Amino acid sequence: MSTEKKRDILIERRLHDTDPDLWQQLTLAQRFSASSLTNFGYHLTFIRSCEAGSFAVLVKDCYCTTIADNGDIDTNPVIHIRS
Numbered sequence: 001m002s003t004e005k006k007r008d009i010l011i012e013r014r015l016h017d018t019d020p021d022l023w024q025q026l027t028l029a030q031r032f033s034a035s036s037l038t039n040f041g042y043h044l045t046f047i048r049s050c051e052a053g054s055f056a057v058l059v060k061d062c063y064c065t066t067i068a069d070n071g072d073i074d075t076n077p078v079i080h081i082r083s
Contacts, residue, residue: 022046022056023044025047026047027054027069027070027071029069029070030067030068030071033071034056034067037067037073041061042058042059042060042065043059044056044057045058045081053068054069055067055069057079057081063075
C-alpha cells in the first residue's frame with residue numbers, strides 16, 4: 001500500500017461523526033453542555049478519566065474545550081492534543 005493511500009485512509013477516519021457510545025458515557029450535565037457547544041460547531045472528540053472525575057474534550061478547528069463532570073465548560077484548558 002502506498003504512503004499516499006495510507007494517508008487518505010487516516011484522513012477519512014478522522015472525518016467520521018462522533019461515536020454515539022461517547023455520548024452515553026457523559027454525565028447528564030456534560031450532555032447539556034456538550035449539546036450547546038455542538039450548536040457552535042464543536043465535536044465531541046474523546047473522554048478522559050482522572051482522580052477528580054472525567055472530562056469531555058470537544059474540538060472545533062484548532063480550538064479545544066473541556067467539560068467537567070458537573071457540566072462546567074473550560075474554553076481555555078491547559079491540554080495538549082496530538083494532531
